[in-house]
Each structure stands twice: as structure tokens, then as C-alpha cells.
Amino acid sequence: MRIDKFLWSIRFYKTRSIAAEEIKKNRVSIGASAVKSSKEVKEGDTIKIRKNQIDYKIKVIQIPKSRIGAKLVSLHIKDVTDKEQYEILKLRKMSQDYYRNKGEGRPTKKDRREMDDYVGNDIDSDFTDWDDFFGETGGEEENED
16 A cells, blocks of 8 residues: 555545655655655554654554544554653643733634623614614705705
């Protein structure tokens, strides 16, 4: 099976085209050499993949016939990634600020709703009829004849 199709079928990449693009960028290698998308994967191969600044290593146990479910992935590959790589990933996730500080930047949709609720829409409640808002000028012009 081609390596791009294999990486897609074991759900390492969401689409086959993304897998092919990553291979083209030399982020995937078998052994010590970078590969092309057409490279055939065999049982027993060790594939090194650089994804999200982490170096993953997987060993091919079995070649799937087509894309498989997430629960069946462990039957086809064995993860031999170093523990340090997963620790680096965990530290990166913990260090990221997922939420901006209060008052920084543009208001979000939720912030906008809260501001609208706080301020209220007094204009809408006071002026429900446009004729009342602009005054009745049309009736006065007709009486001048």
C-alpha cells in the first residue's frame, strides 16, 4: 500500500491529500530516508512522522485493506514514540493560553451579548412607530392649499 494511503487509512491524517502534502514536505520517512507518496509500505517498517513539532515513530504490524475505525488502529500499528516527545506535547498544551485576558482585544460574540444586555436597547422601546419618530409632516403640507 502507498504510504500516503496508509497514513490516511490508519487515521494519522484526516485526508489523503494532507498526508501526501506532508510527505512532499519531507516530514515523513521510513528508516533514515525521506520518502515519496508512492513509496510502498511493508509489514515491519518503522515510519517516522513529524507532526505538530513532535517526532512520532510507528511500526507497521499489518497493512489494512482500507480506512479503518479508530478502535482498530492498534491492530495495524504499534506506537514506538519516545516518552520525551509526549512530555513535550503535554507541556506545550499546558503553556498555551486558550483564552484571552478580560478586556484585551476585540469583544467576542458572547462579550457583545453581555454588553448589549447590560446597556439595554432603550432606543427600540421608545420609538416603535416611525411616524412618531420623524413627526407627521405629510399631513400639514396637504392642508396648505
